[in-house]
Amino acid sequence: MKVLTKKTDYAIRALLMLGSRRGEYVSAKTISTDQDIPYQFLRGLLQEMIRYDLIVSKEGAQGGFMMKKEPDEIPIAQLIEIFQGKVQVSECMFRKQICANRSRCVLRHEIMRIEQVVNSEFDKVTIGKLLRDLEAANGMAHGCG
């Protein structure tokens, strides 16, 4: 079970790069080369992130992409939602048996509870937090592990 798909993974990496170079426009080509992300695939992801107001773009020569939102205001939960759809553990799996009427369904509650835990974990980790972790790691004797 893969929790993060390539799309989300690439998007996070692109945002980390933009986050570390705030105020400049960074081209898709630069991000693609630097982060080793397939160029056209990345273009699509960047467009999508514009639609969600996470970044802005500038067309033409010397154009590129730039962070719009604060890094701390971008939890990876949001990126997962954008690129993989809302986290849903399952539809009420017990409907056929006892859930003619759903809201009191204790089993559903159990499942929803997990859903919330998972989501809240992904909410805690923001691009801002990852950027700070990254800085700290770079400060240390280089190479990790």
Added chain:
Amino acid sequence: MKVLTKKTDYAIRALLMLGSRRGEYVSAKTISTDQDIPYQFLRGLLQEMIRYDLIVSKEGAQGGFMMKKEPDEIPIAQLIEIFQGKVQVSECMFRKQICANRSRCVLRHEIMRIEQVVNSEFDKVTIGKLLRDLEAANGMAHGCG
């Protein structure tokens, strides 16, 4: 993002049925009809669960499947692992940048931490627990929600 696939969902329902009729052999056909699970698909799932020692089978007329393990010893984490593969948030997404050497990678740690939280949640919910929830729900004024 769908956390439980049909396979896992069906497997849980099948186990709940076997769990509520312990000591008897229940045929795939009965489970299929009762739980509205595609027959041949279910057969495959049951075979898989035999391989993992969760259930046993008896061939021939009046044959079927029966729980082998204690319901409390079957966390849905295990079913997810069997039918969807081990939960892995992602490969170290930052390798290219700083993770020539992985084990000290703080970012990787962040990701692994979430992985553990998610897994531990799915570990807490066992077939046994769901069976008790189910009983409690059936005891209440029928229909939930």
Added chain:
DNA sequence: ATAACTGATACTATATTGATATCAATTAAA
């Protein structure tokens, strides 16, 4: 004018998920 860019969109390939079909072997029971 031109080269470096993004916007938009269509397309292809591959993998995963969900489902069906078939036939041999086993067993309870008529």
Added chain:
DNA sequence: TTTAATTGATATCAATATAGTATCAGTTAT
């Protein structure tokens, strides 16, 4: 002892999701 109900094993197929490529029009700094 035949038959119907069943599992074991395996092959195949369809639908969907994921990953990646290609193309062309429009914009802008130089």
